[in-house]
Amino acid sequence: QEAMAKIQRSCLSNRAMAARLEIDHKTAGFLVRTLELEAVFPELKAEDVARRFPASALYEYAKDEYVIRQDEKDQDLHLILSGRVAITKTLGTGGAQLASLGPGDVMGEMALLGDGVRLASAVADAQCRIYRLAFEDFKRLVRDQPSLGGLLGAISRKRLSDPPNC
Secondary structure (H helix, E strand, C coil): CHHHHHHHHHHHHCCCCCEEECCCHHHHHHHHHHCCCCCCCCCCCHHHHHHHCCCCEEEEECCCCEEECCCCECCCEEEEEECCEEEEEEECCEEEEEEEECCCCEECHHHHHCCCECCCEEEECCCEEEEEECHHHHHHHHHHCCHHHHHHHHHHHHHHHCCCEC
C-alpha cells in the first residue's frame, strides 16, 4: 500500500500534459496489426490515419503521468506502442496495482464496451507512446470491421479472469 500511495502522490502532483506526436508508417502498421484491421485497411499509411481517425492521435506520456483516471467518464481506447503502464485501482483510502501493461497491449476496453466510466487508473511507469483511439472514430471503425467488437470483448473477458500481472 505504501508503494501505491507513492504512485498516487506522484501522479497527483504531476501537472504535465501528454505531448501529441505525428503518426509515422511504423505506428500505422502497429494500429493495423493490433486492431486486426488487415481486411479493412490492408495498406494503411501514416497519412491515412489522420484522415480515417480524425479525433484520434498518438501521444507521449512522461513517467508518473495519468493516461486514464479512475471514475472519469471516457470511452476512448488506448493502444500502447512503447513504455509500460501501471493499472491501479483505488478503494476508499487504499489501492492496489492490478496489472502492468506494455507494448502491444490495449487498455480502456471495459469502459468502451460498458457504460463509459473508468474502472481503474492507468499511470505511465516510464515514458510511453500511446495511440488514443477516440470513441467516435471507434464507432465508425466497428461499422467497417464488426469483428473488432468481438476482439475487445475477448480482451475484457481475459482481463477479468486472469490474475494480476504486476
